[in-house]
Amino acid sequence: MLDEIADDRLRTYVVWGPMLGGETEADARTATVNLPDRRALHFWTGAHGVAEAFRAPLGLGTELAWDTFLVYPAGVRWGETAPVPVYYMHVGKPLPAERHFNGEKLAEQVRDALNRKSSP
Amino acid sequence: MERALTSGRTGLPAALLLLLLAAPSIQAEEAPSAEGLWQGVIFYKRAELEVDMTVELARTAKGEWAGTIDIPSQKLEYHPLESVQVNGRDASFVLSRFSQHAKATIVSPFQGKLSEDGKTIQGEFIEGGKNRMPFLLERKGPAGSERARPPAPPVQALSASGEELKAAFNRDAGKTRLVLLLSPT
Numbered sequence: 001m002l003d004e005i006a007d008d009r010l011r012t013y014v015v016w017g018p019m020l021g022g023e024t025e026a027d028a029r030t031a032t033v034n035l036p037d038r039r040a041l042h043f044w045t046g047a048h049g050v051a052e053a054f055r056a057p058l059g060l061g062t063e064l065a066w067d068t069f070l071v072y073p074a075g076v077r078w079g080e081t082a083p084v085p086v087y088y089m090h091v092g093k094p095l096p097a098e099r100h101f102n103g104e105k106l107a108e109q110v111r112d113a114l115n116r117k118s119s120p
Numbered sequence: 121m122e123r124a125l126t127s128g129r130t131g132l133p134a135a136l137l138l139l140l141l142a143a144p145s146i147q148a149e150e151a152p153s154a155e156g157l158w159q160g161v162i163f164y165k166r167a168e169l170e171v172d173m174t175v176e177l178a179r180t181a182k183g184e185w186a187g188t189i190d191i192p193s194q195k196l197e198y199h200p201l202e203s204v205q206v207n208g209r210d211a212s213f214v215l216s217r218f219s220q221h222a223k224a225t226i227v228s229p230f231q232g233k234l235s236e237d238g239k240t241i242q243g244e245f246i247e248g249g250k251n252r253m254p255f256l257l258e259r260k261g262p263a264g265s266e267r268a269r270p271p272a273p274p275v276q277a278l279s280a281s282g283e284e285l286k287a288a289f290n291r292d293a294g295k296t297r298l299v300l301l302l303s304p305t
Contacts, residue, residue, distance in 0.1 A: 017301065043277070050285060
């Protein structure tokens with residue numbers, strides 16, 4: 001998906017974590033080859049803090065936000081709490097079915113976000 | 121008669137000598153070959169968005185040119201090139217690949233020129249036959265050489281709260297950002 005968006009104004013953060021429970025940092029290092037994009041920063045966390053931080057912006061209740069894809073236009077900042085995305089997709093979450101992950105749709109939304117004017 | 125034979129034989133070494141003298145100049149004028157393993161980049165935007173690639177060009181047993189390309193960011197490995205042509209120092213080939221986004225096959229020609237010393241091929245990558253971007257390939261070895269794999273991107277360990285992610289997110293506030301929360305397995 002990322003390779004079809006040739007725009008250096010995009011930054012991607014990939015947070016690899018223990019969604020299933022047994023994942024390791026070594027697994028994350030291996031998985032990075034699936035996202036070799038130069039604009040991507042890869043992180044590993046052995047905890048659920050980040051997945052907890054994003055469940056409120058997604059309205060996930062008690063469900064952790066693993067397997068989610070969140071889009072933010074330029075200008076959005078992370079303050080006291082994680083910001084609400086302008087668009088998101090998910091895999092297997094109690095969220096609308098039309099937001100089930102689809103790479104092409106997500107790419108469209110990323111392009112839309114790139115074309116937006118910066119939020120204040 | 122003897123003299124004649126001797127005289128006749130003296131011509132052969134002279135001809136050989138001429139050939140030997142000529143050989144270095146023939147070698148010097150010989151065009152460098154495009155055959156080999158090449159590594160380089162397509163410059164979508166120099167220093168900001170450059171796509172790595174590896175290209176291998178070789179002649180088949182029939183003497184025809186053929187080649188393959190690796191573009192890791194597009195998950196292309198040993199992807200066959202089409203219409204590989206080498207005429208003197210001009211080298212061209214075509215990358216055809218199916219785009220999920222466009223739901224169509226994108227045909228992108230490369231048109232390059234081999235440097236005089238045969239160490240580089242520079243030219244234009246014409247994505248989809250429309251957008252022209254420069255590319256540069258450097259010779260890495262003969263065709264069939266082992267292909268170097270790009271190093272895996274670094275992985276930064278986060279603290280439990282993910283403060284480092286927050287800092288990066290805010291540092292890049294001028295950009296559009298995509299946050300992916302994934303399992304690596």
